[in-house]
Amino acid sequence: MSVQAGRPVRVAVLGCGSVGSQVVRLLRDQADDLAARVGAPVELVGVAVRRLDAPREVEVPAGLLTTDAESLVTREDVDVVVEVIGGIEPARSLILAALEGGASVVSANKALLAEDGPTLYEAAAKAGRDLHYEAAVAGAIPILRPLRESLAGDNVTRVLGIVNGTTNFILDKMDSSGAGFTEALEEAQELGYAEADPTADVEGFDAASKAAILASLAFHTRVTAADVHREGISEVSAADVASARDMGAVVKLLAICELIDTPDGQAVAARVHPAMIPRSHPLASVREAYNAVFTESEAAGQLMFYGPGAGGAPTASAVLGDLVTVARNRLAGIRGAGESAYADREVLPMGQTRTRYHVAIDVEDRAGVLASVALAFAEHDVSIQTVRQEGRGDEAQLVVVSHRASDAQLSATVEHLRGMDIVRDVTSVMRVEGEPE
Amino acid sequence: MSVQAGRPVRVAVLGCGSVGSQVVRLLRDQADDLAARVGAPVELVGVAVRRLDAPREVEVPAGLLTTDAESLVTREDVDVVVEVIGGIEPARSLILAALEGGASVVSANKALLAEDGPTLYEAAAKAGRDLHYEAAVAGAIPILRPLRESLAGDNVTRVLGIVNGTTNFILDKMDSSGAGFTEALEEAQELGYAEADPTADVEGFDAASKAAILASLAFHTRVTAADVHREGISEVSAADVASARDMGAVVKLLAICELIDTPDGQAVAARVHPAMIPRSHPLASVREAYNAVFTESEAAGQLMFYGPGAGGAPTASAVLGDLVTVARNRLAGIRGAGESAYADREVLPMGQTRTRYHVAIDVEDRAGVLASVALAFAEHDVSIQTVRQEGRGDEAQLVVVSHRASDAQLSATVEHLRGMDIVRDVTSVMRVEGEPE
Numbered sequence: 116m117s118v119q120a121g122r123p124v125r126v127a128v129l130g131c132g133s134v135g136s137q138v139v140r141l142l143r144d145q146a147d148d149l150a151a152r153v154g155a156p157v158e159l160v161g162v163a164v165r166r167l168d169a170p171r172e173v174e175v176p177a178g179l180l181t182t183d184a185e186s187l188v189t190r191e192d193v194d195v196v197v198e199v200i201g202g203i204e205p206a207r208s209l210i211l212a213a214l215e216g217g218a219s220v221v222s223a224n225k226a227l228l229a230e231d232g233p234t235l236y237e238a239a240a241k242a243g244r245d246l247h248y249e250a251a252v253a254g255a256i257p258i259l260r261p262l263r264e265s266l267a268g269d270n271v272t273r274v275l276g277i278v279n280g281t282t283n284f285i286l287d288k289m290d291s292s293g294a295g296f297t298e299a300l301e302e303a304q305e306l307g308y309a310e311a312d313p314t315a316d317v318e319g320f321d322a323a324s325k326a327a328i329l330a331s332l333a334f335h336t337r338v339t340a341a342d343v344h345r346e347g348i349s350e351v352s353a354a355d356v357a358s359a360r361d362m363g364a365v366v367k368l369l370a371i372c373e374l375i376d377t378p379d380g381q382a383v384a385a386r387v388h389p390a391m392i393p394r395s396h397p398l399a400s401v402r403e404a405y406n407a408v409f410t411e412s413e414a415a416g417q418l419m420f421y422g423p424g425a426g427g428a429p430t431a432s433a434v435l436g437d438l439v440t441v442a443r444n445r446l447a448g449i450r451g452a453g454e455s456a457y458a459d460r461e462v463l464p465m466g467q468t469r470t471r472y473h474v475a476i477d478v479e480d481r482a483g484v485l486a487s488v489a490l491a492f493a494e495h496d497v498s499i500q501t502v503r504q505e506g507r508g509d510e511a512q513l514v515v516v517s518h519r520a521s522d523a524q525l526s527a528t529v530e531h532l533r534g535m536d537i538v539r540d541v542t543s544v545m546r547v548e549g550e551p552e
Numbered sequence: 553m554s555v556q557a558g559r560p561v562r563v564a565v566l567g568c569g570s571v572g573s574q575v576v577r578l579l580r581d582q583a584d585d586l587a588a589r590v591g592a593p594v595e596l597v598g599v600a601v602r603r604l605d606a607p608r609e610v611e612v613p614a615g616l617l618t619t620d621a622e623s624l625v626t627r628e629d630v631d632v633v634v635e636v637i638g639g640i641e642p643a644r645s646l647i648l649a650a651l652e653g654g655a656s657v658v659s660a661n662k663a664l665l666a667e668d669g670p671t672l673y674e675a676a677a678k679a680g681r682d683l684h685y686e687a688a689v690a691g692a693i694p695i696l697r698p699l700r701e702s703l704a705g706d707n708v709t710r711v712l713g714i715v716n717g718t719t720n721f722i723l724d725k726m727d728s729s730g731a732g733f734t735e736a737l738e739e740a741q742e743l744g745y746a747e748a749d750p751t752a753d754v755e756g757f758d759a760a761s762k763a764a765i766l767a768s769l770a771f772h773t774r775v776t777a778a779d780v781h782r783e784g785i786s787e788v789s790a791a792d793v794a795s796a797r798d799m800g801a802v803v804k805l806l807a808i809c810e811l812i813d814t815p816d817g818q819a820v821a822a823r824v825h826p827a828m829i830p831r832s833h834p835l836a837s838v839r840e841a842y843n844a845v846f847t848e849s850e851a852a853g854q855l856m857f858y859g860p861g862a863g864g865a866p867t868a869s870a871v872l873g874d875l876v877t878v879a880r881n882r883l884a885g886i887r888g889a890g891e892s893a894y895a896d897r898e899v900l901p902m903g904q905t906r907t908r909y910h911v912a913i914d915v916e917d918r919a920g921v922l923a924s925v926a927l928a929f930a931e932h933d934v935s936i937q938t939v940r941q942e943g944r945g946d947e948a949q950l951v952v953v954s955h956r957a958s959d960a961q962l963s964a965t966v967e968h969l970r971g972m973d974i975v976r977d978v979t980s981v982m983r984v985e986g987e988p989e
């Protein structure tokens with residue numbers, strides 16, 4: 116159905132948890148401003164939840180709560196469906212039903228968009244409706260709209276994001292207090308920055324979803340969560356963090372999306388892993404649970420977008436921003452820009468990605484050790500940028516930072532090093548990002 | 553005229569200087585990507601300049617250069633006019649003629665938009681055409697679109713911007729090297745960061761234009777350059793910068809836009825002046841000629857947008873982003889969101905704005921000095937947050953940081969202090985921003 120002039124834009128909200136309750140609150144508290152900005156009143160017509168009697172952070176007007184989400188999304192008079200349930204099902208089926216029924220959709224569901232975005236984009240295109248999802252990446256921070264629209268006249272070549280607040284909190288704690296991973300995780304859990312089961316955050320699944328969404332938009336190519344190489348932070352040790360500090364760097368969990376020149380043109384790669392970045396890099400100063408996305412593009416150069424990456428109210432701000440756009444489009448009888456996947460570039464597997472490495476090696480304190488280690492790197496064609504000798508005797512350590520090399524080259528080098536009798540142990544291997552080649 | 557499917561979107565560029573030449577280059581180099589993103593080829597049909605034979609940073613295709621801008625903007629077949637001439641006239645007349653003739657307009661002209669924006673917005677509304685100007689504030693940094701659209705569901709309460717690269721370069725130099733203003737300005741001029749006549753930058757005129765534009769968008773109210781209180785940085789001394797450093801702060805030229813509670817509701821205020829901000833504030837780490845805009849809003853909290861605030865290519869990136877939006881709208885036969893001034897709030901004069909102050913006072917080294925000085929502040933109802941005594945004998949100094957007070961209160965306090973016989977001199981008075989009340 117299309118919106119008649121004068122009548123309100125009708126909104127159904129699916130989910131009334133952390134985000135949903137704040138969406139409902141803002142729809143009420145900012146009703147006048149929303150009406151002025153949209154050009155018509157925005158009316159909440161229903162809120163779907165799992166449990167009718169659960170305690171809510173917001174008072175939902177009587178009669179609006181329902182457990183029958185399917186009926187709500189296909190109601191004749193619903194113009195916009197806001198999906199803030201999360202997870203794959205029933206969120207996917209509900210969004211598809213909403214679009215098919217003629218509603219526009221706003222979602223904050225990174226997991227779903229990263230796993231099966233194309234199904235949703237196609238359904239939106241077929242229905243001639245909008246599907247917006249700013250809140251799915253980096254919470255309140257406007258990043259998808261800038262990528263999609265502000266940088267539409269430029270070529271983005273790289274996106275580096277701190278897009279998971281839990282892991283940034285943990286790594287920041289480890290950096291500032293010298294704590295180990297487990298201790299820092301416990302503190303994050305006590306303060307509510309980490310869930311009881313922290314796997315999705317700590318192992319990088321959440322960041323990988325966001326990397327897929329960022330890469331798709333930045334490079335006009337379909338990238339799904341399955342395309343993203345993923346490593347979490349549970350193996351990051353206090354020693355790694357200290358070693359980073361010694362070289363003027365800091366360890367961050369980064370979502371990295373790159374445009375890569377290949378013999379046949381340009382391909383894209385997306386990966387999530389802990390990495391050392393120099394303290395002078397703008398991302399290095401992103402503390403606690405804050406998020407930030409750093410982009411490099413040909414004409415604009417380096418931009419950074421910084422802010423709260425989660426939380427009910429911040430995330431709801433992003434949802435409402437999308438809602439205003441979508442509602443305006445409904446009133447104008449138009450559809451905004453849909454998926455842009457025209458470039459259709461190849462997505463490279465991690466094996467073909469080349470990064471720089473920081474390798475810490477416990478060695479015998481003997482003459483010629485440095486030369487032997489350097490030779491091992493050279494044998495696998497891994498070129499060394501700097502090597503630093505630290506400590507003496509039993510504490511003797513070499514810290515090597517390489518130029519760009521492939522995963523395969525680096526693994527072979529590490530294996531080679533481990534087999535050398537002057538090498539007691541390879542204590543840390545970590546990628547280095549955010550510096551010139 | 554409206555755009556027929558299949559036929560290209562035709563663009564006229566006015567001005568081919570730093571920005572215009574990069575716009576022309578990107579239109580050529582990124583033609584395929586632009587066509588894919590717009591949905592039709594984007595064709596350059598003319599470039600207006602003052603001097604046909606001046607050297608250009610880009611090769612303009614033969615026959616496209618003209619000195620007759622008026623004829624170009626009103627050509628029947630021009631869909632979009634990009635204005636990158638700058639200044640008030642003839643830019644304003646050309647934009648008005650373009651809109652009246654049915655073209656959409658993209659401009660980078662902060663001076664014009666801040667002085668006489670409403671005339672242009674009204675002309676665009678009357679013509680049913682788009683007028684976009686992302687490049688007018690903070691160059692490549694997407695900030696107007698996020699304010700206008702991403703935060704449309706939120707209430708922005710404050711905007712703090714480092715929006716002039718020249719002054720940030722100078723102040724950063726003074727901070728890092730201890731140089732005085734004149735020395736730092738000369739270095740900026742040598743490096744091309746400051747013009748031979750640096751008045752527009754150094755005295756805050758450029759930043760004031762941007763403050764007016766930011767305040768208008770953030771608060772949905774018309775604010776022009778004349779409404780903005782403006783102080784430049786030429787009076788900032790090496791001692792001020794050192795004093796800031798001592799208290800863990802740094803001096804920045806800030807554009808500050810605030811929503812202020814008044815007995816009758818909410819008013820807005822916009823001002824540009826040097827201020828001390830704590831080094832822990834995200835804006836403090838904006839170095840050299842970079843720009844950043846920091847926003848506070850009710851639901852999203854604190855966001856920051858960072859990047860290059862000037863330069864031909866970065867600014868052209870922002871222009872092209874607008875061009876893609878405007879061209880897409882032309883193809884769809886629609887107009888995007890226009891001016892939003894519905895809130896129509898009162899703009900407060902500076903006298904009613906309350907800020908915190910840092911006051912450095914050379915005093916006699918005698919017992920009771922601190923108490924007398926504190927009394928002088930109290931007499932004018934200026935409440936003191938901290939007071940620090942520094943040096944002894946001839947070097948004795950008191951550094952007072954106040955809570956929020958009005959300009960009038962502070963001026964009266966300073967006058968009072970200057971009349972006291974234990975006060976040798978009030979050596980520095982500077983506002984303090986970016987901290988809790």
Ligand SMILES: NC(=O)c1ccc[n+]([C@@H]2O[C@H](COP(=O)([O-])OP(=O)(O)OC[C@H]3O[C@@H](n4cnc5c(N)ncnc54)[C@H](OP(=O)(O)O)[C@@H]3O)[C@@H](O)[C@H]2O)c1
Pocket residue numbers: 129130131132133134135163164165166167169182184198199200201202205223224225226250251254424425426427430
């Ligand atoms: N929280 C954040 O900071 C944040 C940030 C960015 C993005 N997001 C995304 O926002 C979405 C929502 O997150 P959240 O933190 O608000 O989740 P949440 O607090 O767990 O809330 C989920 C809501 O969905 C409802 N729900 C669950 N299954 C349902 C079903 N089958 N039918 C109807 N309602 C159902 C729940 O109902 P009951 O209340 O009755 O159980 C609950 O109200 C997720 O996609 C998440 O990834 C969240």
Ligand SMILES: NC(=O)c1ccc[n+]([C@@H]2O[C@H](COP(=O)([O-])OP(=O)(O)OC[C@H]3O[C@@H](n4cnc5c(N)ncnc54)[C@H](OP(=O)(O)O)[C@@H]3O)[C@@H](O)[C@H]2O)c1
Pocket residue numbers: 566567568569570571572600601602603604606619621635636637638639642660661662663687688691861862863864867
């Ligand atoms: N430069 C930046 O970094 C930057 C950043 C943000 C915004 N901006 C804004 O962008 C705009 C352009 O700045 P710019 O640095 O590119 O200026 P610029 O280098 O001085 O170029 C101005 C251009 O306009 C042409 N021109 C002047 N008067 C004209 C007239 N009457 N008719 C036709 N053409 C005329 C000039 O022609 P000739 O070449 O023949 O003299 C020149 O090509 C300004 O509004 C500025 O505020 C600039």
